[in-house]
Amino acid sequence: MVERSDGASTPRGGADMNPARATAAYAMSGSVTSVTSSDTHSHGTEAVDVTLVTRMAQQDPDALAAFYDRWSPTVRGLVLRIVGEPADTDEVVEEVFWQVWQQAQRFDMARGRVPVWLMTIARSRALDRARARKRRRDEVSDTLDDGSSRLDQMPSDESIANPGELANQRDLVAGALKALPAEQREVVLLAYFAGLSQAEIADRLDLPLGTVKTRTRLAFAKLRESLAILQDFDA
């Protein structure tokens, strides 16, 4: 766990702040599946996501609204970190959720849970935008930085709709990243936030490609071990 600047310990967040409870009202208005207040922990949050995606697949705009409210702060944070420009971020976030709406019917649990699917879409769209901007302006990696300088930035609980579990999860992931040796963390962050291939990372860091591959493999092995406690990546 990462020590936060406000000195608060994790996990935090009480039942009143639980995201599943907050979204239950949306689910209740749907015609397919109702989510009750009993679905408030671990698998319950996953059930909320699955229910919302199912309802989106059946063209329920209320489900999209609920899903957006539930996940947009997380998606916006990721997109902003990759894109770097708030104006572009708003557009990308909209496109991410529009893609979710359009592809909800094709969502396949076998390929990963809803948050994995969502974050994969968000990262992909954000990297597309960042690359397009880079091509247009011939920028020199101003926005496609490794993000390591912002690794310690943590949000305030008041800024997001479902702070407890997210903060807990965020701390866990940030802690796992920080626990990596610096050289391994560097390649992971360059790969994830800057979207660089291993060859590009090797070129950028002036390292042999094999070294980058080794560092990546070792980093992922450690990350998987550190994050094994996360049974799912729900909000």
Add this chain to the structure above:
Amino acid sequence: MSQNQNAPEFAGLPLEEAALGALPSEQQAQVEARAAEDPAIAAELTALRATVAAIGFSAKPVPAPAGDAGRARLLARAAADVAANTAAGAAASDIAPVRATTAPQPRPTLVRPLSDDTKVVPLRSRTPWYVAGVATLAAAASLLLVLRAQTQQNALREANAELALTRDDVTNQRDSLLTMLAERDVQLASVTGPDVAVVELASTSALPPAGRMFWDRARARWTFVANNLPALNPGRAYALWLITSTNQKIGAGTFTVDANGVAIVRAEYDLARDALATVAVTEEPASGVPQPTGDILLVGTATAASTQ
């Protein structure tokens, strides 16, 4: 999550890169194909993708901006999408009853007969009628919003165009004023400049006409001012002559006078500094003459003092 990354079946497969989406499309397709064939590889890839996705959670969540126009646009798009799909479903369903007459089939319906002529409403895509109604209303509302936004956009464009025209007008006026100012400066310099020679012309008759020639030698500009010249008969004009020291008579133009006998003549002619001997005015035919023929009304000698 499993820890079998070093298992033999994964040797040589760039699964981490595949999970990151960092492979060239051809290689990515190869990995996907292997995963489709081998459940163990598929499970490993899924686990790695989950790890990759988890990295994204380290980013600081950012709340939506005030008003969150993106959310409103998104929901409007979704409502319009639903309305479009509903309309498409309705169009398709219009064909269904015709087919039913030849091959009656039980079909899911939301049937609640209110009268004998109540039509059977087919269930489209399992969408209840009230959802379709709400969606239609939402689509109509979003359409109104779009129309309103377009109207505002058009108004802004028109206002912008008007502002651009006003700006152009102001720019033109400014340029015109600057041009006038520059001309005034040139005129002023033509009679007051340090290199201006002045030739006084005196009347040769009992009348008191007088004239003064300002010669801006640096710019080869001539400015002649005459007073009290008598009015001319029709078809007649005054002619201004520059007479050189070699007695060459150079016509500097013809002119008339106003009701007060005043005239101002401007001309440009490049003449050597020491070539001017005399300036004279004669009365000639209005069409002009190559050499002076009439009486000299005003004459002035360019003295050394006046042209230094």
